[in-house]
Amino acid sequence: MMTNSSLQSLGFVPTTKERNKAQPTFDQAWRYRHEHQAQDGTLLFIEHPFGISVCRLSEVEAPLDMRDVVATVPLLDQSGLETAVKAFFTAHGGRGALVAQVGSHPFRPYRLPL
Numbered sequence: 001m002m003t004n005s006s007l008q009s010l011g012f013v014p015t016t017k018e019r020n021k022a023q024p025t026f027d028q029a030w031r032y033r034h035e036h037q038a039q040d041g042t043l044l045f046i047e048h049p050f051g052i053s054v055c056r057l058s059e060v061e062a063p064l065d066m067r068d069v070v071a072t073v074p075l076l077d078q079s080g081l082e083t084a085v086k087a088f089f090t091a092h093g094g095r096g097a098l099v100a101q102v103g104s105h106p107f108r109p110y111r112l113p114l
Helices: 005-010 077-091
Strands: 012-014 030-034 034-038 046-047 052-056 067-076 095-098
Touching: 005 012, 005 030, 012 077, 034 077, 067 077
Parallel strands: none
Antiparallel strands: 012 030, 030 046, 034 095, 046 052, 052 067
């Protein structure tokens, strides 16, 4: 089974920093983005959709069409995932620059001092 640490060891980071009560637990569903973009600027996402026992690699964050999925790997196949990630970067010219992290901006009301 893929774990948070195994995904991070391959260069993936969670797409959301905070989990809320409405989100499924990690063993039910997750979505990550690779910390590097490809040389041609393409991003790589991986997700384990709720209720499906595979993980999907895609160029879009939440693929709705199977044509957007570049590889499907069983959840227990760590070496298959490593091979799929390498194949993706090879097809796109290699690893490129680090992708900038998007910081969260929680709502903080501003109040003028009295």
